[in-house]
């Protein structure tokens with residue numbers, strides 16, 4: 033994710049009263065251990081420090097099959113069927129799924145009707161018979177998926193001028209479909225969308241079929257790589273799909289409002305060269321396709337949804353954004369396909385691995401293509417770093433999100449503050465070792481999940497150095513350590529920062 037730069041301050045997303053209510057909701061949704069069968073249904077989590085209610089213990093999802101029927105208006109819910117194939121890692125009397133917005137009509141487990149109730153932001157399913165550890169289960173939920181937000185919870189579906197898009201990061205995929213909503217449980221996705229005549233639907237991965245029946249069309253897409261729930265994308269709109277070829281014949285497809293296709297083309301045609309540039313830095317593009325989804329919506333951010341990054345159309349059509357800057361934002365979301373998508377964070381505290389690297393390649397692209405020196409950007413970041421750490425925590429131990437604000441963990445400490453830690457690492461171990469580390473990271477953990485400790489371990493392995501003390505200061509220190517090679521750089525004390 034990257035917040036869209038704005039001349040005016042971004043619009044407030046929540047009123048104070050909403051914030052209080054959402055805080056109470058979050059506080060109640062604590063993770064607890066697996067319950068005895070007689071205990072009341074309770075929300076569970078996988079123990080994420082920043083989002084304790086996300087994910088559920090006891091199973092590992094292998095595949096999601098999502099079916100949405102769009103009614104042709106954003107004011108009514110979509111009818112949906114979500115089928116989850118999962119492997120049990122404990123014996124389960126109940127199966128908790130994350131799902132908090134929408135009406136559930138029925139649930140089946142392995143084809144048999146199951147009872148269900150909600151607890152916090154969980155849908156708690158009780159199968160007829162307990163499920164043994166080490167077995168496959170198939171849970172089918174018939175439900176609605178509502179693009180109209182609750183008063184307290186915003187996100188998931190994004191209503192655009194001509195339909196819908198999706199923005200689930202970090203914790204709102206479960207407002208759209210029942211799931212194990214944590215990036216540590218990646219799975220394969222099949223996504224089907226039925227929409228009335230005149231609409232086009234596109235989702236992550238490649239198309240596998242289009243069925244026209246009467247006035248409705250059903251599009252089916254399938255991922256060829258595992259994906260986290262936060263990266264799911266479904267676009268429904270009066271759209272045109274533009275196709276071109278990337279490096280080694282990679283299929284590139286962009287989804288644009290039909291009326292804007294010509295004026296967006298000068299931007300869209302840049303993607304193949306940007307992919308080639310990233311491949312030159314870190315190795316092969318990790319997925320089966322890429323492209324930009326140009327949403328006619330005021331999201332306030334861009335988002336690296338897997339294989340199809342979501343952009344605010346206005347970023348490209350409003351004058352005032354310098355071309356080099358928009359280019360670097362395109363590269364930011366592209367870099368996430370390696371850093372954050374192919375290699376997912378183990379916990380949300382590892383978010384700096386996503387955003388720090390995406391910011392790194394954003395800045396490196398600006399340096400190489402637009403003569404915006406990395407060193408100047410990093411010196412400025414160094415100056416602000418102590419202030420960012422005071423406001424948001426150190427890069428690898430970010431402060432908890434502000435209640436009710438899903439994107440409030442996306443603070444400068446995990447963007448330029450984390451890119452600064454990568455710059456320090458390059459200064460410390462030298463450019464050749466740093467570049468080997470970057471390639472090794474996305475190769476070793478491709479299609480996987482990795483943590484900050486994994487990154488530290490690999491950096492030590494590649495550099496042949498003990499780096500525990502170095503990373504402790506740069507990733508977890510309250511104060512920014514001295515910059516290797518730049519002992520003169522100074523960070524302004526937080527109390528000296530001008531009041532915002």
Ligand SMILES: [Zn+2]
Pocket residue numbers: 033034364368386387390
């Ligand atoms: Zn980002």
